[in-house]
Amino acid sequence: MKILIVDDEKIQRDMLKGFLEKKGYEVSCAADGARALSLFNDIPFSMVLTDHKMPGMTGDELLAEMQRINPLVRSIMITAHGTVDMAVQVMKAGADDFMEKPVDLMVLLEKIMLLEQAAAISREAEELKAGMDTKDLPITIIGNSEPMREVLSLAGRMAPTDYTAMIRGETGTGKELIARLIHLLSPRSDKAFVEVNCAAIPENLFESELFGHEKGAFTGALTRRRGRFELAHGGTLFLDEVGELPLNLQAKLLKALQEKRITRVGSETDRQVDVRVVAATNRDLKQMVHDGGFREDLYFRLNVLEMELPPLRRRRTDIPLLVDHFLEKFVTRPVSFDPEAMNILVKYGFPGNVRELEHMIQRIVTLCRSSIVRENDLPPEIRFHNAAETGTLAEKMDALEKELILTALSRHEWVQTRAAEELGISERVLRYKIKKHRLKN
Ligand SMILES: Nc1ncnc2c1ncn2[C@@H]1O[C@H](COP(=O)(O)OP(=O)(O)OP(=O)(O)O)[C@@H](O)[C@H]1O
Ligand SMILES: [Mg+2]
CATH class of the missing domain: 1.10.10.60 (Homeodomain-like)
Known part of the structure; x- marks a missing residue:
């Protein structure tokens, strides 16, 4: 296990380092918070022992920043003797434990070993209760972080209604998965979930795709065809990447949503459709409305209920759970990540979010022959990624x-x-x- 020691006193650092190295730990040292953070960004430490009072950044501030970078990190705060109410303060700062100076080395070793064990146990417990109970559903959604629990609870409350729901989120955050969840939890679950990828349908085919056409309505319309609205009748229509829709098509979509009626291309009569619409976008639609790229009336029509899917870097504690989920999905042999490799993943920014993680795991297990994935098995762009966003x-x-x-x-x-x-x-x-x-x- 890799341990980082932060203390402004060299004697203290050397003493702890010497002792812990003899006990088989890999130890690095830093004399202040800034240097500690820079090391922390580069090396996958599992534990930090930090002094409380240091020039510059305090131990509290340092721990808060480290937790932000890697919430899996364990920490022990080392304080000057006789500081009152230290235990309370330390808890608030997010440290797992604390010790007073002079440090009793055997007690320190015991605490470190306890924390190592506790980390392993809490990992297992987390895995057991990971995510919503989706086992009766044909999809699995992993997520036990606070933001994901809120998402799942919100999806549960949105599902029973017929209101249009808008899911916003960066690419790969799971928008489609959540749209499916909303459908599956809704009274419409026994009817169809029909997807329309607004970015992928050619403009000239859009009307026919959505509303269908009659035989002979245009060259090539050899048979009568039902559109996606009709196919979704009684069920849910998922309008994916709705921000990519050109303005003239936005008008046609709005009309169908307002009137709940559609007309097949080439038909004289219109027909009633009963669909619940869930839309998704990774664009800032409000800004697009402001800039004239998206109709305001359509925006309000779609945005009755709204949900924001947090990027993976804002729910880093879900990363180990997702890793296990994807390992199970892609390999039959038992494979696991060693703690350092996992620390590196947890600190990475994942601009492509869950999809990027999924593809990465797939690639790693295809290439890695051993049953344990280590630091060197990770792609270089992740190994050398600098977690310093600020x-x-x-x-x-x-x-x-x-x-x-x-x-x-x-x-x-x-x-x-x-x-x-x-x-x-x-x-x-x-x-x-x-x-x-x-x-x-
Ligand atoms: N919480 C999760 N648990 C398990 N798998 C997930 C989770 N979130 C996303 N995934 C998986 O990640 C991949 C991407 O998810 P999805 O397609 O829903 O993202 P998206 O937000 O629609 O992306 P895009 O904006 O690129 O269309 C899918 O394979 C999905 O199954
Ligand atoms: Mg999608």
């Missing part, structure tokens, strides 16, 4: 430099001459920077 200009430039170098190196299979050439720097400078950023293949 930071000073210098820190961000540093992170960017690291990323650019890494990308160039991977592109040229770590042939330094070529990477240096691409980056427009000398090989000597590249070697220096590789060392500085501790990059390795």
